[in-house]
Amino acid sequence: MTAQRLPRTPKRLDAIPGRSAHDEQNLAMIVSLASEVTILRARLDACERLLIAANIFSPHAVDTFSPDPAAQQAREHMRLHSMNKIFRPLQEAALADLAVLSQPADPETQL
Amino acid sequence: MSGIVEARAAQAHSMIALPTHDELVEQLFVRDLKLFVAQTLEPVQQQIATRLEATIPPQSTNDPVAALRGQMEEVESFKTWLSLKRETQRQLWAAVEDCVERQADELEALARIENPKGSLTIDPDFKAPAYITHGDIHLMPGGNAYDDGSLLQGAVMDRGGAVYMLGRNGGMLNDLRGQTAMAHLLTIAPDLEPARILDMGCGIGTSTVPAAQCFPQAEVHGIDVGGSMLRYAHARAEHLGAAIHFSRQNAEKTSFADASFDVVYSCATLHETSPEALVNILAESRRLLRPGGMAIHLEVPLLHTFGDLWQELSAELEAQYNNEPNWRGALSVDYGQLMRAAGFTDVRTGYQATAFNARTAPKKFGDTSDGVFRSWFVTSGKV
Numbered sequence A: 001m002t003a004q005r006l007p008r009t010p011k012r013l014d015a016i017p018g019r020s021a022h023d024e025q026n027l028a029m030i031v032s033l034a035s036e037v038t039i040l041r042a043r044l045d046a047c048e049r050l051l052i053a054a055n056i057f058s059p060h061a062v063d064t065f066s067p068d069p070a071a072q073q074a075r076e077h078m079r080l081h082s083m084n085k086i087f088r089p090l091q092e093a094a095l096a097d098l099a100v101l102s103q104p105a106d107p108e109t110q111l
Numbered sequence B: 001m002s003g004i005v006e007a008r009a010a011q012a013h014s015m016i017a018l019p020t021h022d023e024l025v026e027q028l029f030v031r032d033l034k035l036f037v038a039q040t041l042e043p044v045q046q047q048i049a050t051r052l053e054a055t056i057p058p059q060s061t062n063d064p065v066a067a068l069r070g071q072m073e074e075v076e077s078f079k080t081w082l083s084l085k086r087e088t089q090r091q092l093w094a095a096v097e098d099c100v101e102r103q104a105d106e107l108e109a110l111a112r113i114e115n116p117k118g119s120l121t122i123d124p125d126f127k128a129p130a131y132i133t134h135g136d137i138h139l140m141p142g143g144n145a146y147d148d149g150s151l152l153q154g155a156v157m158d159r160g161g162a163v164y165m166l167g168r169n170g171g172m173l174n175d176l177r178g179q180t181a182m183a184h185l186l187t188i189a190p191d192l193e194p195a196r197i198l199d200m201g202c203g204i205g206t207s208t209v210p211a212a213q214c215f216p217q218a219e220v221h222g223i224d225v226g227g228s229m230l231r232y233a234h235a236r237a238e239h240l241g242a243a244i245h246f247s248r249q250n251a252e253k254t255s256f257a258d259a260s261f262d263v264v265y266s267c268a269t270l271h272e273t274s275p276e277a278l279v280n281i282l283a284e285s286r287r288l289l290r291p292g293g294m295a296i297h298l299e300v301p302l303l304h305t306f307g308d309l310w311q312e313l314s315a316e317l318e319a320q321y322n323n324e325p326n327w328r329g330a331l332s333v334d335y336g337q338l339m340r341a342a343g344f345t346d347v348r349t350g351y352q353a354t355a356f357n358a359r360t361a362p363k364k365f366g367d368t369s370d371g372v373f374r375s376w377f378v379t380s381g382k383v
Helices: A023-054 A068-085 A088-102 B021-053 B063-070 B076-102 B104-110 B152-165 B176-188 B209-214 B228-237 B277-287 B310-319 B326-330 B335-341
Strands: B120-122 B196-200 B219-224 B244-248 B259-265 B289-299 B345-353 B375-382
Touching: A023 B021, A023 B076, A068 A088, B021 B063, B021 B076, B021 B152, B021 B310, B063 B104, B063 B289, B076 B104, B076 B152, B120 B228, B152 B228, B176 B209, B176 B259, B176 B289, B176 B345, B176 B375, B196 B277, B209 B228, B209 B345, B219 B228, B228 B277, B259 B277, B277 B289, B277 B326, B277 B335, B310 B326, B335 B345, B335 B375
Parallel strands: B120 B244, B196 B219, B196 B259, B219 B244, B259 B289
Antiparallel strands: B289 B375, B345 B375
């Protein structure tokens, strides 16, 4: 990892009316993720094209690839891992709502 | 898509930071996201603005842009669009900084030039004016005057500038404004053979090199507030074969003698200053010119040429959220009046057709804009 030598945060970022800091943070993270996915896909595409050019596999090898049972299991695990990672905030929010609704009623606040 | 393309061979000019595969894709992502924001999302906001504008009674306000802005700020998608637009700019600099930092040592080595044709003078006690230090122009972290003793900020501005302009200003050379300023000179004074030329607010010299190319016999100078940028400008010009003398100076009051230049020009500098500095820079360009000399100041299209309220609001937002300190001031003044007040004669204001090569470009100058990037606003005057 290269050490950062240059500043990364610009001086003066005027607030946009109606946008919270939280909104801005979320948007910045989404854009960064979209950037990473775009880079990843381009890199994968470069790998495929290089492998085809080197006659390592045929042009349709990826699209016609059929994983064996062990590979299928491993890939299912990867997909599940991704789901849990990406949608964790939704699960946490739902669990928090459930926890509130599941608390026994407080007799002092009951009429 | 001209300019930046996904081919490493097309990325090269002498000093520019070269991206890896992943860095180039990241920069292209930023470029494409900027285009998406401008060409897909913004037209919808423009349509919303048109509908809201129709609900504002004509007599109800003296400031229709502010009235429209107030209405738009109630629209959720407008705020998201504005946030995303700014975030693309932040992503741009982050992507380019990674690319530059990775090859910092190579760039510094390239900048060590044995027998330079030009020169570099950095005043260590230089104080940048407030309009530069108040906020980082174009959101470039550290700002234009940043100086850590290296040339890295200049390298960031070079590569970032080419991505920022979406390749529409001469690809990786980013030099069409300088070519256009020289084309204007050849349009209005074809017989002038300048011996000394000064570029005010030269940055990394993208607009200065065209002057040296167009007038190879002339002694060409470039001044700017940024130490890192000037170090890079010097190395870049040397690698491009241009003999240019760079110095760190404030364009409002330079150290040059009275009547010491034949041509003084600036390219998109005035909107990055202040209303007071703009007047001072015009006066300084007048002071520096010999009798018969020409001043040329090139800018982005003036606000009244945009033609509708949304374009004015969009420009105002660009100024505020992209830190353009004198956008409204520089794009709404009466340049003819200011140039005459500064003492110039034969004052011209209008639009010069964008030149890819000042010598061979059509010498087209007139009252109307051909559109952004197809022509540039220019004011010029003679001493």
